[in-house]
Structure formats: C-alpha cells, structure tokens
Amino acid sequence: MEPSNTSVVNLTIGQYDLVYNSLSFTIAAMGAAFVFFLMARTTVAYKFQRVTEVAALIVGIACYHYVRMFMSWTAAYTHAAGTTFYTPTGELFNEAYRYADWLLTVPLLLVELIAVLYLTGAKRAGTIRNLVIAAALMIVTGYPGEVATDNTTRFIWGVISTIPFVYILFVLWTEVGIAIKRESPEVANLLTNIRLLLLASWGVYPIAYMMPFFPSINAADALVYKQLGYSIADVVAKPLYGLMIYAIARLKTQQENAASPDGALVPHDDTVASPNSNAI
Amino acid sequence: MEPSNTSVVNLTIGQYDLVYNSLSFTIAAMGAAFVFFLMARTTVAYKFQRVTEVAALIVGIACYHYVRMFMSWTAAYTHAAGTTFYTPTGELFNEAYRYADWLLTVPLLLVELIAVLYLTGAKRAGTIRNLVIAAALMIVTGYPGEVATDNTTRFIWGVISTIPFVYILFVLWTEVGIAIKRESPEVANLLTNIRLLLLASWGVYPIAYMMPFFPSINAADALVYKQLGYSIADVVAKPLYGLMIYAIARLKTQQENAASPDGALVPHDDTVASPNSNAI
Numbered sequence: 404m405e406p407s408n409t410s411v412v413n414l415t416i417g418q419y420d421l422v423y424n425s426l427s428f429t430i431a432a433m434g435a436a437f438v439f440f441l442m443a444r445t446t447v448a449y450k451f452q453r454v455t456e457v458a459a460l461i462v463g464i465a466c467y468h469y470v471r472m473f474m475s476w477t478a479a480y481t482h483a484a485g486t487t488f489y490t491p492t493g494e495l496f497n498e499a500y501r502y503a504d505w506l507l508t509v510p511l512l513l514v515e516l517i518a519v520l521y522l523t524g525a526k527r528a529g530t531i532r533n534l535v536i537a538a539a540l541m542i543v544t545g546y547p548g549e550v551a552t553d554n555t556t557r558f559i560w561g562v563i564s565t566i567p568f569v570y571i572l573f574v575l576w577t578e579v580g581i582a583i584k585r586e587s588p589e590v591a592n593l594l595t596n597i598r599l600l601l602l603a604s605w606g607v608y609p610i611a612y613m614m615p616f617f618p619s620i621n622a623a624d625a626l627v628y629k630q631l632g633y634s635i636a637d638v639v640a641k642p643l644y645g646l647m648i649y650a651i652a653r654l655k656t657q658q659e660n661a662a663s664p665d666g667a668l669v670p671h672d673d674t675v676a677s678p679n680s681n682a683i
Numbered sequence: 684m685e686p687s688n689t690s691v692v693n694l695t696i697g698q699y700d701l702v703y704n705s706l707s708f709t710i711a712a713m714g715a716a717f718v719f720f721l722m723a724r725t726t727v728a729y730k731f732q733r734v735t736e737v738a739a740l741i742v743g744i745a746c747y748h749y750v751r752m753f754m755s756w757t758a759a760y761t762h763a764a765g766t767t768f769y770t771p772t773g774e775l776f777n778e779a780y781r782y783a784d785w786l787l788t789v790p791l792l793l794v795e796l797i798a799v800l801y802l803t804g805a806k807r808a809g810t811i812r813n814l815v816i817a818a819a820l821m822i823v824t825g826y827p828g829e830v831a832t833d834n835t836t837r838f839i840w841g842v843i844s845t846i847p848f849v850y851i852l853f854v855l856w857t858e859v860g861i862a863i864k865r866e867s868p869e870v871a872n873l874l875t876n877i878r879l880l881l882l883a884s885w886g887v888y889p890i891a892y893m894m895p896f897f898p899s900i901n902a903a904d905a906l907v908y909k910q911l912g913y914s915i916a917d918v919v920a921k922p923l924y925g926l927m928i929y930a931i932a933r934l935k936t937q938q939e940n941a942a943s944p945d946g947a948l949v950p951h952d953d954t955v956a957s958p959n960s961n962a963i
Contacts (some may be wrong), residue, residue: 453726454952456722460715460719462717463714463715464711464715467710471707491764492764493764493765494762495696497703499700500704502706503704503711504711506708507708507711
C-alpha cells in the first residue's frame with residue numbers, strides 16, 4: 404500500500420503556509436480545550452464528570468496527532484532561499500495520523516453524546532456498541548481510499564465508508580430527536596443546536612475526502628483544501644462539540660441542583676454554580 | 684551480543700508506515716489512558732485507588748517507551764525522494780525498549796489483577812511474590828533470544844522463557860477462576876471476560892516472538908509483523924485490561940456503597956456515585 408501521492412507536488416508559499424498555520428491553530432485550540440475540560444470536571448454533577456473527562460481525552464489525543472502532523476508537514480517540504488515554491492524533501496507527509504486519531508476519538512465522541520443523553524441502562528450500552536462498531540468500520544474502510552494513488556480506489560473505499568457514516572449520523576439524529584422531546588426547553592434548545600453542529604462538522608469530512616476527485620482542482624490545491632477542511636472539521640467536531648456537551652451537562656446539573664437544594668447530586672456543593680451563575 | 688538483525692533490511696513505504704503508525708497510535712492510546720486512570724482514581728472506593736494508580740503507572744511507563752521506540756524507528760530508516768523504499772541509516776532500531784518496558788510493567792500488571800481479586804492478606808502477598816519473580820525470569824530470559832542473530836539461540840531462550848510464561852498464565856487463570864465463584868454475578872461476568880482478554884493478549888507475544896521462525900515470511904515482513912503484533916498486544920494488555928480492572932473496582936465500589944449507605948467504605952462519600960449513576 405502506497406501512501407498518498409499528495410507529497411510529491413510543489414506548493415506555493417501561500418499554499419504551504421495555509422496548511423502549516425491551520426495545523427498550528429488546531430494544536431492551540433485542542434491544547435486549550437484539553438486544559439479547559441480538565442478544569443470543567445468539578446463544575447458538573449458527579450454523574451456528568453465522565454462526560455467532561457471523555458471530552459478532555461478527545462481533544463488531548465487530537466492535540467497529540469496535530470503536533471505529529473505539524474512535524475510531518477514541516478519535514479515533508481523545504482523552501483530554498485529566493486524561490487517562490489516549497490518542494491518535497493523526500494520525507495512523506497503522513498496522512499495516516501488523521502485516521503489513527505479518528506480511530507481513537509470518534510468512538511469517544513459517540514460515547515460522549517450518548518452518555519449525556521442516557522445516563523444508564525441497556526439501551527445506552529446497545530446504542531454505544533452499535534455506533535462504535537460502525538465508527539471503526541467507517542474509519543478502517545476510509546483509510547485505504549485516502550492513501551490510494553488512483554481515484555477509482557479512492558472512490559470505491561469512499562462509497563463503502565459512507566455506509567457506516569450515514570448509519571451513525573442517522574442513529575445520532577434519531578437519538579437526539581428523542582431526547583429533545585424528553586428534556587426541558589433549555590436542554591432541548593442545546594440539543595437542537597448540537598444536531599445541526601453534528602451535520603455541519605461531519606459533512607465536511609466527505610467533502611474534504613472528495614477533493615482529489617474534482618478535475619478543475621489541481622493536485623496542490625486538492626492537498627491544501629483537504630488538509631484545511633479536515634482541520635476545520637476537527638475543531639468544530641471536537642472542542643466546539645465538547646463545549647456544547649459540557650453546556651448540556653452544566654444545565655442539567657443546575658436543574659437537578661435546583662430540584663434538590665441539599666446538593667446531594669453534586670460532589671462538592673461549593674464547586675457547583677447556583678442555577679443562575681451560568682459562567683461561560 | 685549483537686542487536687537484532689532486523690535493522691539491516693530495506694522496507695517498502697507501506698511496511699515502514701505500518702510500524703510507524705502503530706507505534707504512534709500506541710503512544711496516543713497509552714497517553715490518553717494515563718490521563719484517564721489518573722482521573723479515575725477518585726471515582727472508586729479508597730481501597731481500590733491503588734489499583735487505578737498502578738493502571739496509570741503501567742500506561743505512563745509504556746507511553747514513555749513507545750515515544751522512545753518511535754524515535755528509534757524514525758532514526759533507523761530513511762527515505763530518498765523518488766524511491767519506493769526505506770533504507771537503513773546505520774542507526775539500529777532498539778528492540779530492548781520493549782523488554783525494559785515489560786520488566787517494569789508486567790509485575791505491575793500482575794499486582795493490579797491480584798490486588799483487585801484479594802484486597803489483603805498473606806495469600807495475596809505470596810501470590811504476588813511468585814508471579815513477580817516468574818515475570819522477571821520470563822522477560823530476562825526472553826531478551827537474549829529477541830536480540831539473537833541466529834534462530835537457534837532465539838529458539839532456545841524462547842523455550843526457556845515460555846516456562847515462567849505458562850506458569851504465570853496458569854496461576855492467573857486459576858486465581859481468577861476462584862474469584863469468579865466468590866464474586867457477584869456482575870463482577871464474575873467481568874472476570875470471565877478479563878480471563879479471555881488475558882489469554883488473547885498474552886497469546887500474541889509468543890506469536891510475535893516467533894515471527895522470524897517462519898521460513899515463508901521474509902525478514903522485512905517478520906520485522907513488521909513482530910512490531911505490529913507487540914503493539915496490538917500492548918494496547919490490549921495495558922489500557923484495555925486496565926479499563927476492565929477499573930470496571931471491576933467501580934462495580935465493587937457501587938455494591939459496597941449500596942450495602943453501607945453511610946459511605947464508611949469510601950474516602951469522600953460525596954465523590955462516589957450512587958449505584959444507579961453509572962456514567963461512562
């Protein structure tokens with residue numbers, strides 16, 4: 404299996420810098436989110452703390468992979484003084500980091516959402532199991548297409564990978580829809596937004612994957628747009644999505660706190676905000 | 684003593700990348716598990732906190748060694764622009780990192796399991812002592828075979844190393860079997876799974892060790908499959924196994940908490956969940 408042929412084209416300084424800066428930006432966003440979610444842990448009821456921990460792990464793992472991708476990117480290209488181009492060094496940009504990242508983080512993203520929707524029970528366990536299997540299938544079948552050197556192979560694996568992709572989105576859409584009917588108006592509002600965010604962020608991945616298919620986009624542009632698209636989608640799907648999940652956990656904590664003012668549901672009643680001190 | 688002869692063969696880009704990516708994936712998995720087990724500490728009864736600490740140390744040590752192995756791997760091979768091969772640089776890939784890692788982590792893995800089975804007593808101390816001695820023998824006798832340049836030496840040390848290996852698995856199988864009869868159905872179910880996980884993950888190590896024996900597998904493939912096999916086995920035997928041990932500690936915490944609602948068994952009664960708040 405050959406790695407992506409995307410490393411063998413020259414890039415303009417602008418093209419190189421766009422990927423370079425979007426990778427670095429994403430490192431900063433993931434790192435900051437990691438620290439935030441670690442601190443956010445004690446601001447929600449005990450039963451929601453696992454959700455903030457999972458959110459921290461997701462962005463922590465992504466931060467690691469973006470550091471690696473940044474190093475791989477800078478090793479893959481070199482700029483000779485006086486020229487207007489970056490040329491390949493021979494080191495290959497390792498596209499597989501994204502797939503290794505998704506293999507770890509996508510199951511955790513699914514766990515995070517289902518955990519905030521259903522706290523316990525067989526329903527939750529069954530839904531998570533199905534989604535995790537589908538996620539693994541989606542990523543494992545997407546990878547051979549990503550590193551393929553011809554577009555036919557890319558297309559076939561892309562179509563196969565889309566089947567579990569659509570299944571996951573369908574299940575999430577339905578499950579969130581059921582939760583919207585069950586929850587209070589404030590939580591329902593957040594869930595409506597999270598459902599749109601899921602569609603918007605997940606929708607970017609297939610578009611980025613399809614970049615090399617467009618005949619009007621040259622190889623260098625396809626490479627750049629693909630990396631940029633994946634980076635933007637990751638920022639939306641990990642830290643931003645985590646913040647929304649956290650907002651739900653916090654709102655539910657406040658609601659349950661208000662319902663039982665003795666604070667029995669929360670670990671340290673002094674670390675949890677009163678219902679109207681909604682920081683962030 | 685010569686280091687492994689595995690560093691002197693050319694690798695295809697795909698072969699090189701498979702090891703490269705499996706080492707990086709394992710760094711991410713170990714690092715994330717380290718953060719998780721540190722956070723998990725306060726979610727179990729005080730008497731189980733040592734178990735989550737040991738789980739954190741195991742994956743932390745492994746994370747360090749995988750970072751070192753990744754550096755050793757990238758230093759050992761180089762890719763010249765335009766070629767489809769990675770060639771050895773002269774730096775030798777250091778196989779000994781795995782044995783240094785196991786010398787520290789395997790005794791801790793044994794302590795972790797026995798500690799969750801028996802909380803105190805002479806029985807526990809004696810079992811742990813025997814297992815730790817066997818583990819040290821297993822690893823110390825496996826190493827000369829691993830770095831041997833001829834398969835006869837590899838075979839002899841492999842056989843010697845298998846004796847303590849089989850002894851350890853036999854003791855664990857028996858001890859877990861005794862615990863299964865003693866524990867509640869839920870804990871017994873987890874222990875049944877952990878016993879299968881032990882067999883499955885530990886079983887991979889001798890198979891990976893034996894890779895250079897198969898005449899139909901060329902030297903490059905044997906090297907790649909061995910590294911891949913060890914990495915997969917480590918992910919299963921350390922973070923995944925730790926998660927199952929953690930699940931047992933958590934279930935026992937909840938059961939004991941339910942039995943004594945005054946929370947006397949736990950350090951901070953407000954940080955431990957009620958039996959039905961099984962988040963994550």
